[in-house]
Amino acid sequence: MKRYDQVAQALAQRIEQGQYRVGDRLPSVRALCRELGVSVSTAQEAYRRLEASGLAEARPRSGYYVLPRPTPSVLPKVSRPAQRPLDVSQWDQVLELVARAPEEDRLLMLGRGIPDLAAASLRPLQSQLATLHRHVAAHGLNYDSLPGSLELRRQIVRLADKSGCLLHPDDVLITTGCQEALSLALRTLTEPGDVVAVDSPSFYGTMQILKAHKLKALEIPTDPRTGISLEALELALEQWPIKAIQVTPTCNNPLGYTMPEARKQALVALAQRFDVAIVEDDIYGDLAFDTPRPRTLKSFDDDGRVLLCSAFSKTLVPGLRVGWMAPGRYRDQALHMKYVSTGASATLPQLAVAEFVQHGHYERHLREMVRQYRRHRDIMIDWVLRYFPPGTGVSYPQGGFLLWLELPGAVDCVRLNEQLMGEGLHITPGSLFSASGKFRHCLRLNYAAAMTPAVEAGLRHVGEAVAALLEQEVPA
Amino acid sequence: MKRYDQVAQALAQRIEQGQYRVGDRLPSVRALCRELGVSVSTAQEAYRRLEASGLAEARPRSGYYVLPRPTPSVLPKVSRPAQRPLDVSQWDQVLELVARAPEEDRLLMLGRGIPDLAAASLRPLQSQLATLHRHVAAHGLNYDSLPGSLELRRQIVRLADKSGCLLHPDDVLITTGCQEALSLALRTLTEPGDVVAVDSPSFYGTMQILKAHKLKALEIPTDPRTGISLEALELALEQWPIKAIQVTPTCNNPLGYTMPEARKQALVALAQRFDVAIVEDDIYGDLAFDTPRPRTLKSFDDDGRVLLCSAFSKTLVPGLRVGWMAPGRYRDQALHMKYVSTGASATLPQLAVAEFVQHGHYERHLREMVRQYRRHRDIMIDWVLRYFPPGTGVSYPQGGFLLWLELPGAVDCVRLNEQLMGEGLHITPGSLFSASGKFRHCLRLNYAAAMTPAVEAGLRHVGEAVAALLEQEVPA
Numbered sequence A, B: 001m002k003r004y005d006q007v008a009q010a011l012a013q014r015i016e017q018g019q020y021r022v023g024d025r026l027p028s029v030r031a032l033c034r035e036l037g038v039s040v041s042t043a044q045e046a047y048r049r050l051e052a053s054g055l056a057e058a059r060p061r062s063g064y065y066v067l068p069r070p071t072p073s074v075l076p077k078v079s080r081p082a083q084r085p086l087d088v089s090q091w092d093q094v095l096e097l098v099a100r101a102p103e104e105d106r107l108l109m110l111g112r113g114i115p116d117l118a119a120a121s122l123r124p125l126q127s128q129l130a131t132l133h134r135h136v137a138a139h140g141l142n143y144d145s146l147p148g149s150l151e152l153r154r155q156i157v158r159l160a161d162k163s164g165c166l167l168h169p170d171d172v173l174i175t176t177g178c179q180e181a182l183s184l185a186l187r188t189l190t191e192p193g194d195v196v197a198v199d200s201p202s203f204y205g206t207m208q209i210l211k212a213h214k215l216k217a218l219e220i221p222t223d224p225r226t227g228i229s230l231e232a233l234e235l236a237l238e239q240w241p242i243k244a245i246q247v248t249p250t251c252n253n254p255l256g257y258t259m260p261e262a263r264k265q266a267l268v269a270l271a272q273r274f275d276v277a278i279v280e281d282d283i284y285g286d287l288a289f290d291t292p293r294p295r296t297l298k299s300f301d302d303d304g305r306v307l308l309c310s311a312f313s314k315t316l317v318p319g320l321r322v323g324w325m326a327p328g329r330y331r332d333q334a335l336h337m338k339y340v341s342t343g344a345s346a347t348l349p350q351l352a353v354a355e356f357v358q359h360g361h362y363e364r365h366l367r368e369m370v371r372q373y374r375r376h377r378d379i380m381i382d383w384v385l386r387y388f389p390p391g392t393g394v395s396y397p398q399g400g401f402l403l404w405l406e407l408p409g410a411v412d413c414v415r416l417n418e419q420l421m422g423e424g425l426h427i428t429p430g431s432l433f434s435a436s437g438k439f440r441h442c443l444r445l446n447y448a449a450a451m452t453p454a455v456e457a458g459l460r461h462v463g464e465a466v467a468a469l470l471e472q473e474v475p476a
């Protein structure tokens, strides 16, 4: 056995025995040389072997990290939604989720779409806000201009550059969260009765916009690795009078995929061919694990038909409600819709976010969060494989902090969640992500915050509850 | 001549000579006795004479104040809008108004709907906000519950009590400004093509909601002292399929009237008879000059058909975007509409406003502002009578900080404003307040902030510009 193979084997053993756990950084090459008395090239080769065996992965300028054990993990299946436009339901369950007051919540929330708010790299935001509120002159309390703070729009233009988008501050409207951006976009494009094509599963906030405005959802089959099926979408565009396509193509909520660039480009081309607008939700896009971050659909849009919607709710904090949109050729209508919906957005949160970005805190925070969320993804997948019944489908997120599970049997996750809530736990049932309540045997988890023993124990408990339900279900 | 008549005459002379100006407090009874060596009863009787002559008015627990000179002031005429539902226009002019960034503005803004943001009694709000942003735990950065902070809703319930409304915190939804409340209310009640009856003139923000959602405005004749004509409204209800009545019955924007209680009650009864919902905008209601403040329509609503909309934008500051609504029997639909429109409202501004109210700062601030705005009203009416051409109609606001002028001739206030803006001044043209651009010969002024010599000079300049335009217009 070659020396580097021996070293690789020793490392593999330590991982096996739990000395290094999933998501941990392995010793640096130099540290390994020192410890085992081997040459740099031997240590490097050992790591390459370890990587080839799927036990670890290299991260640029950072080192090697333990990957989830190569237990055969199953991806969720490609979705097969109904092939016709549907009215959206499921409001009661969404309401239960969003009506909760977080500070009163004594539940371990394993499912909500909330970033880690305890991150140290967020602190400058809080002190900037405090300072602004104390010291800014009266205009900080006054109405802002309708499109929003110019300084913030400038910073957003700078950030959009990294997703391949060339924008001008006049292309950008500040909104009250991404939810308002999505709502303005869809209300700008549609009238009651119109059909909107959506990926499936799809963020429930958008689905509920369709419901509130009497639009019909046409759910398109979606691949958990590559996103909305262009083939199925093309068929649908031929068959139905679709007014808009709504997708979350980068770090998708809930599936975590990022559509490959070529498919993004093809999606924009398809929309052009059928002369349909696209509402692109990019709220998780800056949390992609790859650098540079993936391009947006908007970056391929040469005739202004993509309405890009985003917010700082997932990358920074949701409670400030600072979002934005780049509505392309629909700017004038979107601006009118913005005025009538909420007037100008709140003034000082915009100034605080602008400062935070301008001083480099945003990019620093993103680097920290991406590192943390990627590590947490690996840990949580490992826990799921460990604690959930075999055959459970698990997404493999390319960014963000959400994990999607498909249970291997007809477990009803709405009832599962009711049971869990009695036990102090909360997961998000998959049925919220469908117009008609599909994905009842799926659930969403959140790995944003610290992966504590309490979270591990909670997840284990969920896995056991699932196993118990599956057993009851065994056919006679 | 009786001694008290001599004293009254002396005071009248001082007023005439400008020693006491409109809005000033006159010497107290005790001070007058000391100064002129008269008895308390003589001084009291002198003041009664002065009051009877219309030169001064008594304000409870405060003293006597100089009234505008009894130059015959003319009220604006009862409006005579078109007798059929119209599509709303005028967006370009509203946009020009709301797209301005206040901090960059070098204009003397004589027309915008902005309260005095320099008031000392606002300061606790700023320091509460600063403290909250620095010290509140992570939940302050998180999503709030969808209906909004329970503490704030409790305080709102307490305040609503003063307008005769018995509410429960569950009846209240926090919104992103009053604009969102109005938008949610109208979207909850209507579908494109529906007809909404409105007072006339009517706040342009609401008119633009109708435009954006393809609703038709049926403008109802409105009396500048008593509000929407119930007789005309009744005829309209018989003739048209009206889905909702939208009014601002207390401290109306722009006319300043408060509907008498009996008429408010009759309006609710009328809505009941025709089974129509009422969207009541009460954003200026707490700034009524009378105590206790007037009752809301909502206080007469016994079957939940009034959707009461308000905000802290005029009573405190607009830039926080804290509003609320009490949607009555439409609560569930309004809550859904709220969710899809902006999700939960921003968290910390709600907590800050709740604290501000809870600690009594709100009521203290209102007392200061009511006193200030009432004094400013008198001063500004005095200036208008002095500097505008005879025959100019002037509203007589019962609260708030907005004055409405009707010019005695076909002056086009849109063009007037363009001219003024070149000269560093801004007024709000009346045409913004009509679906179809009526009231072009009317304009709105703001008397919230300090009535400085610069404001007086600006207003004088506007008056002269109006006079010049009227002269050009003289028939051949």
Ligand SMILES: Cc1ncc(COP(=O)(O)O)c(C=O)c1O
Pocket: A113, A176, A177, A178, A179, A180, A203, A205, A248, A253, A281, A283, A310, A311, A312, A313, A318, A321, A322, A323, B342, B343
């Ligand atoms: C995909 C997606 N879009 C939009 C939103 C709404 O974002 P915001 O909180 O900024 O309104 C969310 C939040 O959960 C989301 O997950």
Ligand SMILES: Cc1ncc(COP(=O)(O)O)c(C=O)c1O
Pocket: A342, A343, B113, B176, B177, B178, B179, B180, B203, B205, B248, B253, B281, B283, B310, B311, B312, B313, B318, B321, B322, B323
């Ligand atoms: C009568 C009236 N209603 C509603 C609004 C909008 O208020 P907010 O700024 O709270 O959205 C205004 C503001 O100008 C107003 O004058």
